[in-house]
Amino acid sequence: MGEGYxxxxxxxxxxxxxxxxxxxxxxxxxxxxxxxxxxxxxLIGENGAGKSTLMKMIAGIEQPNEGKMYIGEEExxxxxxxxxxxHGIGIIHQxxxxxxxxxxxxxxxxxxxxxxxxxxxxxxxxxxxxxAVLERLEHPLDLNQKVGELRVGQQQMIEIARNxxxxxxxxxxxxxxxxxxxxxxxxxxxxIMRELTAAGISIVYISHRLEEIMEIGDHVTILRxxxxxxxxxxxxxxxxxxxxxxxxxxxxYPTRDREVDWSKVENVLEVKDxxxxxxxxxxxxxxxxxxxxKGEVLGIYGLMGAGxxxxxxxxxxxxxxxxxxxxxxxxxxxxxxxxxxIDNGFALIPEDRQAQGxxxxxDIEKNCSLSALTRYKKGPFLDAKxxxxxxxxxxxxxxxxxxxxxxxxxSLSGGNQQKVVIGKGILTTPKxxxxxxxxRGIDIGAKTEVFEIINKYAEEGLSIxxxxxxxxxxxxxxxxxxxxxxxxxxxxxxxDEIEQDTLVxxxxxxxH
Amino acid sequence: xxxxxNSGNNKLAMTILKGRTFIVLIILLIFFSITADNFMSAGxxxxxxxxVALYGILAxxxxxxxxxxxxxxxxxxxxxxxxxxxxxxxxxxLTLKMFGVTLYFSVPMIVLITVLLGALMGMLNGIVITKFNxxxxxxxxxxxxxxRGFANIRSNGATFSExxxxxxxxxxGFEVFGRNLGGTAIPCGVLILAIIAVAAGLVLKKTPFxxxxxxxGGNEKASKLSGIKVDRVKIWVxxxxxxxxxxxxxxxxxxxxxxxxxxxESWEMNAIAASVLGGTSMAGGVGTVGGTIVGAFVIGxxxxxxxxxxxxxxxxxxxxxxxxxxAVIIDQVQRNLQAKMALQxxxxxx
Numbered sequence: 001m002g003e004g005y006x007x008x009x010x011x012x013x014x015x016x017x018x019x020x021x022x023x024x025x026x027x028x029x030x031x032x033x034x035x036x037x038x039x040x041x042x043l044i045g046e047n048g049a050g051k052s053t054l055m056k057m058i059a060g061i062e063q064p065n066e067g068k069m070y071i072g073e074e075e076x077x078x079x080x081x082x083x084x085x086x087h088g089i090g091i092i093h094q095x096x097x098x099x100x101x102x103x104x105x106x107x108x109x110x111x112x113x114x115x116x117x118x119x120x121x122x123x124x125x126x127x128x129x130x131x132a133v134l135e136r137l138e139h140p141l142d143l144n145q146k147v148g149e150l151r152v153g154q155q156q157m158i159e160i161a162r163n164x165x166x167x168x169x170x171x172x173x174x175x176x177x178x179x180x181x182x183x184x185x186x187x188x189x190x191x192i193m194r195e196l197t198a199a200g201i202s203i204v205y206i207s208h209r210l211e212e213i214m215e216i217g218d219h220v221t222i223l224r225x226x227x228x229x230x231x232x233x234x235x236x237x238x239x240x241x242x243x244x245x246x247x248x249x250x251x252x253y254p255t256r257d258r259e260v261d262w263s264k265v266e267n268v269l270e271v272k273d274x275x276x277x278x279x280x281x282x283x284x285x286x287x288x289x290x291x292x293x294k295g296e297v298l299g300i301y302g303l304m305g306a307g308x309x310x311x312x313x314x315x316x317x318x319x320x321x322x323x324x325x326x327x328x329x330x331x332x333x334x335x336x337x338x339x340x341x342i343d344n345g346f347a348l349i350p351e352d353r354q355a356q357g358x359x360x361x362x363d364i365e366k367n368c369s370l371s372a373l374t375r376y377k378k379g380p381f382l383d384a385k386x387x388x389x390x391x392x393x394x395x396x397x398x399x400x401x402x403x404x405x406x407x408x409x410x411s412l413s414g415g416n417q418q419k420v421v422i423g424k425g426i427l428t429t430p431k432x433x434x435x436x437x438x439x440r441g442i443d444i445g446a447k448t449e450v451f452e453i454i455n456k457y458a459e460e461g462l463s464i465x466x467x468x469x470x471x472x473x474x475x476x477x478x479x480x481x482x483x484x485x486x487x488x489x490x491x492x493x494x495x496d497e498i499e500q501d502t503l504v505x506x507x508x509x510x511x512h
Numbered sequence: 513x514x515x516x517x518n519s520g521n522n523k524l525a526m527t528i529l530k531g532r533t534f535i536v537l538i539i540l541l542i543f544f545s546i547t548a549d550n551f552m553s554a555g556x557x558x559x560x561x562x563x564v565a566l567y568g569i570l571a572x573x574x575x576x577x578x579x580x581x582x583x584x585x586x587x588x589x590x591x592x593x594x595x596x597x598x599x600x601x602x603x604x605x606l607t608l609k610m611f612g613v614t615l616y617f618s619v620p621m622i623v624l625i626t627v628l629l630g631a632l633m634g635m636l637n638g639i640v641i642t643k644f645n646x647x648x649x650x651x652x653x654x655x656x657x658x659x660r661g662f663a664n665i666r667s668n669g670a671t672f673s674e675x676x677x678x679x680x681x682x683x684x685g686f687e688v689f690g691r692n693l694g695g696t697a698i699p700c701g702v703l704i705l706a707i708i709a710v711a712a713g714l715v716l717k718k719t720p721f722x723x724x725x726x727x728x729g730g731n732e733k734a735s736k737l738s739g740i741k742v743d744r745v746k747i748w749v750x751x752x753x754x755x756x757x758x759x760x761x762x763x764x765x766x767x768x769x770x771x772x773x774x775x776x777e778s779w780e781m782n783a784i785a786a787s788v789l790g791g792t793s794m795a796g797g798v799g800t801v802g803g804t805i806v807g808a809f810v811i812g813x814x815x816x817x818x819x820x821x822x823x824x825x826x827x828x829x830x831x832x833x834x835x836x837x838x839a840v841i842i843d844q845v846q847r848n849l850q851a852k853m854a855l856q857x858x859x860x861x862x
Contacts, residue, residue, distance in 0.1 A: 316737070342739040356737050361730030361797030362723075370727055371738040373720040381718050411854040424738065 006073045012037040012171060012202050013058065013076075013089075018067035020053050020226075022441070027053045029226045030067070035171065038197050041204045042217035042234070045246060046469060050226040051206050055173045058204070059091035060084030088170030090163035092177055098155055100148025105130035107147050108161050133161045137192055153185035160192065172196060173204040178212060190216050208303050210239050210508055224248055240501070247471050247500040262479070262494075265293040268463045269432055274324035276310050276487075284310045285322070286487035292432065295461045297454060299468065299478030302507050307487035308467045309351055312434045316348045317341040328432075342371060347425035349418075351436040351467075357421040358409050365391045365405040368420050372427040394423040398453050415446025422453060433457065433464045439473060451477050471500045485509050522853050529846040533789055533806045533839070540810060544817035551820055558697055562767075564812035565701030566760050567779055568805055571786035572712045573634075573756030575804040576749045578787050579716075581729045581796030582641065582648035584750065587757040587783055589659035590633050591776035594761030596663045598626045599672035599771025602683050616681040619688075627758045633659060634754020638747030656780070663773040673770040690767030701763045705805075708756065713801035725749060729796025785832070786811055789839045793847075810835070 007014045013035040020028040028050045035041055035058070043051040056062040058069070060078030069076050071087060078084040081091070098107050105126045114122040114129075127143050134140050139157045147155060156177055163169055178186050193203055193216060207213055213220065214234060221231040222245045230245045269292040276285040285307045292298050300308050314322040317338045326333045328344065335341060350356035358367055368391045369376065376387040388405075395402055400419045402412070409417060418438065425433060435454070439447040454477055458464055468474040474481060475498050483491035483506035491506030493499075528535070545552040570587045577584045605616040617625065633655065640651040677683035689700050716722035724745050727735045736742050757776075765771045790807030792799030814835065818828045 337741070338736060339739040339741055348737060350734075350737055355731075356733050359727045359730035359734050359797070361793075362727055366723060366727070370723070370735070370740070373723055377720065381714075382720055382723070384718075408850070408854045410851070428739070 005068075005070050005075070007070055008034070010037055011035065012071065014070045015054070015058065016068045016070065018054065018057055018064045018069070020050075020057065020062065021065050027226050028057075028064070031223065031226070031228045033221060033228070035202055035204060036219055037202050038200045039202060039218040040193060040197060040216055041202065042213050042220045043204060043206045043223065044208075044210075044213065044220060044242060045223035045229075046471060049223040049246075051223055052175055053226075054223070055091065055175060055204060055206065058084070058171075059089055059173055061091070088168045089173070090169055090171065091173040091175070092156070092159045092163065093175055098147050098158060101146065103144050103146055104134075104141050104150075104158060105143045107158050108133065108165050110162070112166060129165055130161070133165045136164070137161060138188070153181050156181060156185070156189070169201055171202045171204065173206075175206045176208065177205075178207060178209060186212070208508070210242060213242070214239065222246060243501050243504050247504060260295075260479070262293055262296065265295065267291045268294045268329060270325075270327040271315075272325040272327070274311065274314055274322060274326070276307070276314055276319055276322045278487075283307075283487045285314060288324075288484070288487070288489055290482055290489070290492075292463050292465060294463055295458050296463055296479050297458050297477055298463075298465045299474040299481040300465060300484060301468065301471070301474050301481055301503050302484035304469070305486075306484040306507065308484055309436055310487075311484075312348060312436055312465075312467065315341065315432075315434060316346060342428050342430075345429075345431035347371070347428050347430035347433050349422055349425050349433070349435040349438055351440065353414070353418055353421060353441065357424075358417060360408075360410055362409060363406050364400075364402055364409050364412065364420060367409045368394055368405075368423045369427060371424050372429075375428075390427060391423075394427055398423055398426070399449065413446070415442040415449065418442055418446065418450065419453070422450070426457070431463060433462055435464060436467045437469065438466060439468070439470070447473070471503060475500055475503070483507050483509075522849060522856075526846070526849060526853070529842065529849065530791075532842060533791065533803060533810060537806055537810050537813065540813045540817065544813065544821065548817055548820035551817060554697065556816070556820070558699060558702075560809075560812045560816045561702045562699040563816060564808050565699065565705040566764055567782040567786060567811070568705045568808035569701075569708055569756050569760045569763075570779055570783035571790075571804045571808050572708055572801055573753030574780075574783040575787045575790070575792050575799050575801060576712070576716070576725060577648070577753050578784070578792045578794060579725055579729045579796060579799045580746055580749050581732065582746070582750075583652060583784070583794075584634070584637065584753045585649065585652040585780050586633070586637060586655040586659060587753060587760075588776035588779035589656045589663065590630055590754050590757035591761035591764065591779060592773055593633070593659040593663040593666070594626050594630045594758035595765035595771045595775045596666040596672070596773055597629060598622050598686070598762050599675055599765055600666055601625065602677050602686055603672045603674050605681075616683050618682055619677070619685045622683070622686070623762060626762055627755055630758020630761070631751045631755040634757070635747055635751040637754070638750030641750065642743035642746050660773070660777075663775075667771075667773060669773060671770050671772040675765070675769050675771065687766050687769050689763050690765075690769065701767070704759060704763065708759070709801055709805050712752075716801055721745065721748075726797060729793075729798070731797070782808075782811060785836050788836060788843075791843065793843065794840075 005016070011034045015031070015033040017030040017032055018028055019026065019030055031050065031054060033054060043054065045051050057064050060081045060083050063079060076087060099110065108130045109126045114125045116122045130143055134157070137157055137160060139154070141150070141154060147158060163172055177189060181189065197203060205217065217234045219231065219233055220237065220242065222229040222242065224246060229248070271291070272289045274285055274288040275283055278284045288311060300311065302308050313319050315326065317335045317340060320336050326335060333344060359370065365388070369387050372390070373382065376383045376390065391405060395405065398419050400416050400423065402416070409420065412420065422438070439450050442450070454464055454466065466474065466477060478498065479495065481493045481498055481503065482489055483503055485507050490509035491502070493502065550556055570591070574584055574587060601617055601622045605614040607614045637652050637655055640646050641648050675686050677686060692699050693703060716725065724735065724740045727740065728742055728745055732742060761775065764775050786808035787799065787804050788794065788807070789810050790800065790803030790805070792804060811832070814832060815828065818831065
């Protein structure tokens with residue numbers, strides 16, 4: 001291998017043992033991948049399995065820490081998207097990356113502008129080119145319309161048109177293109193994909209919708225935890241094979257073996273018909289009802305965009321416009337603000353540690369005491385002694401490895417930063433702890449410690465709701481799991497009923 | 513071993529960087545004491561302090577605002593309008609047309625009314641910024657024009673120059689804020705600066721409110737999710753900046769014993785410069801009142817020192833500009849070093 005590698009005849013691009021390390025995690029671990037020429041190559045795996053990361057390497061958005069890529073006999077290295085594009089590789093992002101303030105043809109020709117002379121834009125040529133490519137896609141649009149005013153499906157077409165407008169497209173990477181499309185638009189998209197592959201263009205297709213994959217895919221590659229698991233032609237497999245490969249079947253975390261008769265435990269929280277309307281119609285959270293027992297760990301599983309974080313946001317008072325009933329210890333809450341909900345005994349460990357959890361300019365101690373600061377007062381002043389004692393106690397309780405609590409928060413490792421965020425929540429002495437992806441972006445060792453924290457406080461009587469995209473993890477820590485899909489509750493599983501395969505199937509139910 | 517040496521060097525560099533404004537201040541004092549005659553005399557220094565008091569107080573309010581990640585361009589205009597309000601109340605009183613009477617207030621009453629109105633003006637900035645989601649730069653640019661306009665309208669552009677008051681109306685004594693403290697050579701403005709600085713410094717570092725201010729600038733989203741009432745804190749911070757501006761308006765008017773609508777024009781720039789020189793980060797989340805005071809003195813010493821050396825106003829502007837830019841560049845160096853040290857500590861912990 002290495003020197004003189006030559007791709008197989010039916011392979012356009014070969015990635016060899018690609019690794020990518022982010023602070024605290026290995027997103028890709030020696031993954032090899034063959035991109036088949038003129039086929040729909042499907043990549044599948046749970047959230048965080050490394051699908052998008054692998055595609056970012058191939059599209060030149062990010063660069064691998066280790067590993068090589070070959071096209072034909074040539075070793076290639078893409079230091080940016082322009083380099084990748086020179087080899088005919090285009091990508092459509094999961095999040096649309098269009099310019100809503102510009103019109104259709106300006107978007108299509110962004111950074112590929114044609115000019116008259118050296119400087120003047122040749123808009124006539126832009127409009128003709130844009131018109132031609134949209135006709136090829138059977139999606140004529142008003143070329144002067146602002147892209148922000150178009151429907152999401154139409155925007156998706158512009159993303160494709162952007163990649164098609166230059167003749168040399170060889171690979172089109174589509175990262176969850178259908179997640180926001182209607183049935184009709186998906187049909188059109190599939191037709192276009194067929195035409196592209198017929199014209200010899202290779203497609204990489206990432207999707208969570210298993211039925212779609214069976215319909216459009218030619219070849220499936222499955223990733224799990226940043227590692228290659230399996231690959232196969234679609235004609236040889238079925239949905240249950242995919243699910244089995246995705247989950248791996250094995251369990252690496254010990255499951256909870258608490259013998260509690262939950263029917264005898266009182267409810268701490270009852271949620272009835274919780275609804276959060278979506279801008280443009282429909283619901284992000286769709287008439288959701290559930291209850292939470294004292295000392296219970298309730299897992300919420302679902303795909304990205306299933307409405308899981310939104311449930312927490314409603315409970316924390318970030319969306320005072322939500323409807324439905326929230327009853328806590330027999331008292332109906334009128335949820336208005338975050339502060340009020342913290343005083344009511346809720347605490348949130350947010351999903352994105354850096355953006356939502358930490359104040360990077362403050363030290364470790366202040367990050368830990370921030371939520372409870374107004375409780376440590378001596379007259380008008382902060383009682384620094386009491387604050388210090390509380391923070392010290394918390395550091396000891398959940399084993400945060402800290403040399404000096406006055407050091408900057410960023411001097412801690414990801415796992416310890418996460419524990420500080422958890423400590424901040426617990427210092428407000430909550431009755432209900434809401435944890436959104438508490439183990440995201442931290443290494444295995446720290447993950448185990450976070451689970452120990454969850455177990456410890458649950459046994460002390462704290463009720464905990466955990467959102468997680470990682471199946472093994474949620475199966476291991478939860479007493480009960482509810483599954484959300486498109487804002488709907490599509491499954492609820494107790495104790496022995498909890499199995500990875502059933503969870504996955506339930507998480508796809510809300511999709512048509 | 514090499515790593516240890518390295519981190520030791522970093523720590524030394526850090527100490528120097530952190531004390532840089534103070535070091536610059538000392539160097540400036542030495543420099544001007546050599547180049548300008550009489551600069552180190554008590555009289556000259558007290559004159560510097562008198563000037564510094566004005567934008568020092570503005571800069572304290574500004575520091576709070578900048579720490580939350582905002583900016584307040586209206587401070588000079590609020591000072592100007594506050595001066596006109598106070599001056600007008602002394603010279604003309606408050607005429608209530610419907611009752612056909614004119615009310616004259618005592619000086620303490622006038623001061624109270626003026627600072628409350630100043631705080632209210634600041635509060636309005638805060639409300640526009642938080643509740644209507646207007647960028648602080650734009651909101652305060654707008655109110656900068658509005659308050660300046662009102663300051664001119666109050667007297668139709670004229671100056672209130674009879675601020676001595678009269679015994680009969682019971683409103684004498686306004687000039688006390690511009691004079692020295694009874695029996696000493698210390699200007700009253702310097703004392704007010706000291707009081708506000710100590711109070712603001714204590715609130716920033718010793719109360720929950722102060723830490724909320726610091727955390728909002730560091731990460732507004734995280735602060736909000738931690739239960740901090742971000743909007744309310746910001747509104748109070750802008751109100752505080754308005755209060756400081758009104759105090760400055762009163763002192764400046766009292767020093768001149770006359771109120772002109774031009775008072776405070778472009779002072780916001782001095783206030784921002786003092787904050788930034790003092791280590792306040794325009795990105796928010798970082799800043800101290802002590803640093804700002806030192807920054808204000810650096811600007812004051814440069815201004816008065818250069819004047820005493822005979823440097824023209826035009827060159828003074830260029831030098832002031834250079835000092836500010838260099839200060840911010842050094843700030844970036846410090847930040848990078850800090851990030852590097854944090855990373856180092858993180859690796860050592862592993």
